[in-house]
Amino acid sequence: MQSLSEKVKIVKNSTTPSRHLVAIAELSPGDVILEEQPLLVTPHWECEQMKCSQCLQDSFVMCKKCEFFPLCIDCTTHNTYDCDFFCEGAAGAEISKNLLVENYTIFGVLKLLLLMENPANSEQCAALSATPGATVVDSEAWQEQDTQIVTPLLQSGIARVFKRVKVTHELLHTLCWRIDANAFEVTASDGNTLKGVYACGAQLPHNCVPNTVVTFDEDFRLKLYASVRIPVGAVIYNTYTNPLMGTSQRQHELRLTKGIECACARCSDPLELGTHMSSLKCTKCANGFVVCSAPIRDVGIWKCNNCAATMATDVVKQLLVDVGEALLETNSELLAYESLLAKYSVHFHQNHFVLVEIKQNIASILRAILMNPMCIPGKDLLERKLQLCEEMMPLVRAVLPGVSKLYGIALYEYLLSYMELAELIFEEKAAANAAQIFQEKLEDARDIAAKAKEMLRFEPSNSPEGHLVSRIAMEQKRIEENLRQLNSKRSCA
Template sequence: MQEFSEKVQSAYEEKLGRHLVASINIEAGETLLEEAPLLVAPHWECGQLKCAQCLQESYIICKRCQVYPLCMDCDEHDDFECKFFSTGAGCAINKDLLVKNYGVCALLKLLLLLENPETRANCQTLIEKPIKLEDYRHNDGGMWQEHEEQLVKPIMSSGLPEAIKFQEVTSDLIHAYCIRIDSHAFEVTARDGDTLKGVYICGASLPHHCVPNTVLALDEQFNMKLYAAVPLKAGDIIYNSYTNPLMGTTQRQHQLRLSRHQECSCSRCLDPTELGTHMSSMKCRQCPGGYAICDLSGSGDWVCEGCGAVLPAAEVHELLAEVGAALVEVQGELPVFEALLAQYKPLLHPNHFLLLDIKQNIASILRAAILMNSLAEPCKKLLERRVQLCGDLLPVTRAVVPGISKLYAIALFEFLLASVDLSEMQFAESDVTKQEYVAQLTRLRAIGKEALDLLRLEPENSAEGYLVERIGMELERIESDLMKYGRL
């Protein structure tokens, strides 16, 4: 299932446990790990049946086992799973187990992988990982109870525990499997665009760092390749990230506690400016142009770097909760997002993660509006606004995800797309001279090539591989006009 590069080796220390380190100096882009998923399944809350073979939407059931969904293009699925319900110990189990409780699909896959002697060994590292259930039972923000009602009770009342011979299936065991699946899962994308969870034993066991030194690529069959995102020196620890890099420190740490019950003390988390991005900084209420950062080593209040004025932590958290609640209530309405941006810009640093969230939403709405020409405002004005918003995201994204970065490549593409359209319109309307237009295209060509370089490791049949094609189309468009109007 896993294949390690000879450039990495296993190491151990008490804080990190078993982990990987570079055994020699490694260049950015070199392969560190290749791994097939242990299993791929829909998220717990998924209610739409998915084909057991290809994971596309399904409305029919396998005629042989009468349990697993299949689509019109697939007439079989995993032989052991099918035989278990058609001829094995599971044949007496209610056949509507997945129809009524499709969220248990990932658990069912894991239980049957363990039941199958041929696949059992693949799961050992996962199930042997120690878990303190009491930590999750009382400190998981209500997730334990959700699992209890939606997953554990349906499994325990289905007759499946009695049919499983390899292990004694108890409620606590199912809860532990839920935790293990979640803590080893990456979000993967099916061919139809829906998101699924892929469980990877090694790839998801790397220690966490909010500024990872690796980048992973997934092909259409969900096989993972892990690459060095930046140059590594012999002895460097191999890190991954399990949080959203465009969140602020408090929010990333909260996400990490919920998903992996870990605390993070990486270089970004210990820097109140978040690597100089100020993604969690507030505008000072006392001095113009001042910004308050969190006093991480003391009171936890926000203190202005300029005048020293204090902004109490309780006041900051109340404001963040207010903005977060307002974002939840917005339903894709451009004027409402613009109003939120105008309302909170005087209170937050321009790079604050909540303002970046609002700007991303506005940019996405503008892209759709420009394509549909659905707004009454002049298209050029919309393009100028979109270019500005996309440009605001670039330096922040580059800072928090250095090296080979899909996130930065996508941000570059969005900026490129809007900028090419705007430049063409400005030239057509004589807002810029031919020389200025050629200069703009030359700069945009360099941006497109940079985005392509950042995506060079992505499989052709992945979502990012399709993005490479789209960037290539934009570059052809640029080259055509450069040939037509001359190079500088």
């Protein structure tokens, strides 16, 4: 089910039941650290369309043997243990054959219960249950899971069928949380997203500046690569938050979804590794930025790093509330986002995460416009797209060093607009040395394409990022063809 590199070992935490990976030999960028098949792949809780228990494609029929689990028209069998469980023990207990049909939300938890009940999976399930859990809180999510998953399972009478697992209200809630906390998002062959749980992958500790990159192939097999050089003795980290969020937002998400506190170098640094992604402009001096002295809990003093002037925490929070509400009122309109960006740029550092979010929305709209076959791209739109990319790419580099799919995607976006603008300028032939300028830009584009491809080189060919690699290769051919034509014209001249 899993294969570990000889350059790492599993180390048990001395104070908690959790385990993690440590490098016992230096790892270079691109070294494979872990390969692992999923312990469980399940639809998201809100998924209403039943999925085949074998291949996870849309299902409209049931297994003819157990008459309990859904299958697609191409699959005739599924997990033997699961099938036999509902042919034998569950049948004698008179569990309704329509339990899944009527309550499909229970699928993931039920599958995890069956894995725990099956002696063949005891070691993997024990490793998963060794990961620390969060304190169960009577939250909105808890209430929904209690209504849609826990109660239907308990009322079905299925608890009395399990022999190795004691099915209780508390256990079911814990399993709901473990699936949410430990799952990676994986993509099915039909493009739908699912949740994949990996026994070893679930134990990777979090860091807001990870030293690894994760990929998944068409069979949901996880591959973990070193994204940077990892020295001997270093812990292997993954990241479980959006790296373009500010510290307080990342901390909130980690507490909510993982039940953990992060004290990494980025979270502990008021300047966020020099990116200023949570900094505000000082109202008392021209060159200062107001930062929080205790960013992890967001309870410190907000003080200017230049003149030491302070800003009330309530003022900072109100600014964030105001911009959040304003974002909801934009109706995804380009001019509304641009107006919002101009308005709040006087309050926040240009790298502040709320401005980054606005810039991402603007870039997304520009991408849709420029990709429209009916659109003839103008210089102003292309230059604006390039400007946004140039502002955001250094941030991505700072928080995701080394091999990074997010940086690879950003480079690809930049490449497309860079090429369009270079060709547009060349066609206008506004400069006397237009051909020379075009060649220089093509050579720059060649380097950008190569770097983008390098960032995405580990992505499976069938993944969204893998498809980008094919598109980058097409752009490379386009670049080389343009260069060939330029050289041919010079030879003829």
